[in-house]
Amino acid sequence: MSYVTADTLQRFREDIPGVDASIELGERQAKSKDFHWYSPILTPQLQHCLADIVVKPRDEEEVRAIIKAAVKHRISMTLRGGGTGNYGQSVPLQGGIILDMTGCNQVIAVGDGELRVQAGAYIKSALDAALASGQQLMMYPSTMRAATIGGYLGGGFAGIGSVRHGIIRDSGMIVALKIMTIEEEPRIIELTGKDVSFVFHSWGTTGVILEASLKLVKAETWIDCIATFPTYGDTIAFGNAAFDSDLDIFLLSAVEKRFAPFYKRTQKYFDGSRDAIFSMVNIRDVDAFFELAARFGGHRSMAVSEQESKEAQLRPIHTTAFNHTTLMALQADPSWTYLQVVMPAPYTPELAEAQLAKFGDEVLMHHEYTREHGRVRLGGLPLIKFTTAERLTEIMRIFEADGCTINNPHIFKLEDGGRFDPEGVKMAFRRQVDPLGLLNPGKLRSLSAA
Numbered sequence: 001m002s003y004v005t006a007d008t009l010q011r012f013r014e015d016i017p018g019v020d021a022s023i024e025l026g027e028r029q030a031k032s033k034d035f036h037w038y039s040p041i042l043t044p045q046l047q048h049c050l051a052d053i054v055v056k057p058r059d060e061e062e063v064r065a066i067i068k069a070a071v072k073h074r075i076s077m078t079l080r081g082g083g084t085g086n087y088g089q090s091v092p093l094q095g096g097i098i099l100d101m102t103g104c105n106q107v108i109a110v111g112d113g114e115l116r117v118q119a120g121a122y123i124k125s126a127l128d129a130a131l132a133s134g135q136q137l138m139m140y141p142s143t144m145r146a147a148t149i150g151g152y153l154g155g156g157f158a159g160i161g162s163v164r165h166g167i168i169r170d171s172g173m174i175v176a177l178k179i180m181t182i183e184e185e186p187r188i189i190e191l192t193g194k195d196v197s198f199v200f201h202s203w204g205t206t207g208v209i210l211e212a213s214l215k216l217v218k219a220e221t222w223i224d225c226i227a228t229f230p231t232y233g234d235t236i237a238f239g240n241a242a243f244d245s246d247l248d249i250f251l252l253s254a255v256e257k258r259f260a261p262f263y264k265r266t267q268k269y270f271d272g273s274r275d276a277i278f279s280m281v282n283i284r285d286v287d288a289f290f291e292l293a294a295r296f297g298g299h300r301s302m303a304v305s306e307q308e309s310k311e312a313q314l315r316p317i318h319t320t321a322f323n324h325t326t327l328m329a330l331q332a333d334p335s336w337t338y339l340q341v342v343m344p345a346p347y348t349p350e351l352a353e354a355q356l357a358k359f360g361d362e363v364l365m366h367h368e369y370t371r372e373h374g375r376v377r378l379g380g381l382p383l384i385k386f387t388t389a390e391r392l393t394e395i396m397r398i399f400e401a402d403g404c405t406i407n408n409p410h411i412f413k414l415e416d417g418g419r420f421d422p423e424g425v426k427m428a429f430r431r432q433v434d435p436l437g438l439l440n441p442g443k444l445r446s447l448s449a450a
């Protein structure tokens with residue numbers, strides 16, 4: 001089904017001469033999907049959504065031309081970076097335009113403690129530019145090679161580095177955002193300070209991010225480490241202690257031994273006989289990290305530099321964490337799905353063991369340590385053997401009865417995933433920057449109030 005008539009589409013195209021635009025079916029299908037296929041609930045709801053046209057601007061003036069033409073012809077627009085979001089964030093629910101931002105991909109400047117980058121740049125290219133100056137990003141998603149800066153700020157939440165610097169929201173990582181409004185005469189707004197939250201994690205509904213200024217920190221040498229433990233309770237006890245220690249840790253990811261068959265390129269070090277912590281540890285703290293692990297029955301299983309990892313053709317540790325863990329399982333067996341569960345603090349080894357026993361083979365445990373307001377925020381990404389939607393809901397209720405909070409990943413309405421815009425400031429901002437509601441329509445439950 002098409003939401004835009006052929007005539008309107010033709011007139012839209014005439015208004016953006018010179019802009020890379022495609023109405024080819026294969027291109028529209030490819031750019032109308034993201035990683036919502038992790039969810040057997042979302043797949044049937046989103047798999048048939050199809051954009052009418054894909055446009056790929058190369059600079060700010062082309063973005064402006066596209067917006068002006070979209071407003072003139074009242075065509076909706078869904079912004080897209082790398083398309084690695086998990087909740088259908090960049091799926092065009094009502095067709096229209098896919099605005100593919102990956103043509104706007106320049107690192108504009110690297111200064112002392114700050115980097116300015118165009119939104120369509122892949123995160124890896126921003127990280128490389130920072131590293132070349134002896135600095136690094138505070139965090140990045142495990143998808144940093146395929147994901148863009150704009151997509152991460154528009155749709156992401158935390159990542160590699162969040163155990164050290166906090167989740168994106170309170171890390172102070174976003175210094176400024178330059179956005180363009182969706183109006184007849186699009187305006188440029190530079191947001192700084194707390195105002196960047198109007199756009200952060202808004203799923204591309206509060207303006208087009210053109211550029212971002214991100215805080216940089218001194219680059220460190222991170223060593224990919226695996227420590228293995230006799231039980232998952234020991235693994236969690238160590239994770240808690242490592243989090244509370246003064247060790248410099250960039251990633252702290254706990255997985256139980258039943259994940260081992262999915263970790264094919266690290267099987268030598270994680271063979272399924274013991275549970276494990278996958279970590280990135282500052283080179284100066286590696287020995288102390290494993291000494292602490294030994295207090296919980298931990299073994300030093302692997303400690304390799306980036307170069308050693310490449311030479312041995314290992315999987316970089318950052319691509320074994322967060323939703324890459326889920327991806328590796330799904331690639332082996334598509335009947336898995338997952339949940340996002342915030343564990344109660346403190347998450348005790350006893351509760352971890354009790355949950356393992358309670359769910360048996362239906363649920364495999366995976367936890368990511370992150371920081372929120374300086375305290376531990378232990379996010380579970382458990383694998384769930386999917387049977388029915390009802391059973392999935394029941395499993396969520398069982399976690400909740402243990403004091404856990406569910407951020408349901410099987411939704412495509414922004415407000416349904418967790419705490420969203422309680423003070424209504426994002427929605428108020430949205431009215432100013434997109435008065436016609438053309439951005440990513442269908443994703444906001446509260447739109448009627450907007």
Ligand SMILES: Cc1cc2nc3c(=O)[nH]c(=O)nc-3n(C[C@H](O)[C@H](O)[C@H](O)COP(=O)(O)OP(=O)(O)OC[C@H]3O[C@@H](n4cnc5c(N)ncnc54)[C@H](O)[C@@H]3O)c2cc1C
Pocket residue numbers: 034035078079080081082083084085086089090101119120140141142143146147148149150151152153154155156157158159160202203204205207208209210321322323324327440
């Ligand atoms: C294997 C895997 C691992 C993952 N690991 C992590 C992780 O560690 N941490 C994490 O937070 N997430 C993770 N994710 C989710 C996702 O990869 C990240 O959120 C990613 O940063 C999204 O970037 P993207 O460029 O792919 O965005 P897209 O999926 O293209 O877009 C995401 C959202 O941002 C909006 N958007 C895109 N560009 C702009 C722009 N210029 N202006 C305004 N809005 C825009 C889109 O409309 C959409 O709503 C993972 C996903 C997968 C599949």
